[in-house]
């Protein structure tokens with residue numbers, strides 16, 4: 373940790389800080405400059421956090437050298453983590469396609485859509501039973517009934533499932549019916565929910581909040597892993613910007629950034645990132661080439677009739693076209709399906 377002192381700081385100010393650093397068992401460094409003095413503290417920075425050196429009037433800035441997240445960082449764990457959802461590996465050289473409707477609407481819709489994405493080659497099935505909608509008047513999902521339909525679709529197709537959990541009280545039901553939790557953008561910093569899924573051993577797809585920095589996403593993942601669940605998959609799903617042509621702005625640089633900073637798998641959701649059907653496949657392809665470990669794509673057997681996110685849902689035919697291009701794209705990113 374580097375501690376920059378203000379211009380008027382005295383030698384006795386510096387000595388007070390140096391002795392506090394030493395009292396914590398860290399090695400203090402004194403580096404007087406011509407205009408400013410810099411102090412250093414070598415050792416476990418977490419010990420120093422409790423001293424709040426930034427509160428001292430003589431301190432201008434405290435800069436940690438290590439990342440604020442530990443367990444999810446590459447510094448702590450250089451090898452890629454591979455997370456299995458059911459039997460499907462994600463991460464390292466393994467690439468997975470998650471497809472399905474925004475929401476579970478009824479048994480027929482799920483049978484038709486799940487069957488179609490399976491025939492096209494999807495590896496995992498998505499579908500929300502609890503829908504966190506911006507408006508209270510929009511379709512809110514079928515709840516527990518939706519979880520049962522999703523589970524049935526999984527049994528019929530053999531595809532493992534991912535579904536969103538929006539509150540702590542539903543963690544157990546989702547855990548019983550699905551193969552992975554999704555924590556959505558709106559709940560990325562719902563810390564009680566993060567802790568609750570952290571106490572499960574089911575994988576968690578953690579979506580970036582629409583106004584969250586990448587380091588906030590990594591700290592949210594740290595909440596889950598620090599509770600004991602190492603099976604976290606990070607998901608870039610677009611962020612709010614001044615642009616209104618698209619629903620969100622896909623921050624594709626998130627993929628290489630997150631993969632450099634963390635060992636966790638990183639996937640991209642081009643559906644919520646764009647909100648526009650015709651933009652979904654170009655951005656899905658870009659995500660593969662950028663090195664994502666998977667994509668999550670909304671597909672509906674009849675997008676015109678979808679109860680939520682129909683405008684960004686692909687038809688089974690469009691989705692099948694993407695799956696046909698995937699082998700060539702994966703050659704560029706040196707990954708393989710499954």
Ligand code: PEP
Pocket residue numbers: 474500504536555556557558579609641644
């Ligand atoms: C979803 O995947 O259905 C969803 C609501 O996504 P997000 O949390 O990214 O908005």
Ligand code: MN
Pocket residue numbers: 474475644670680681
């Ligand atoms: Mn959706």
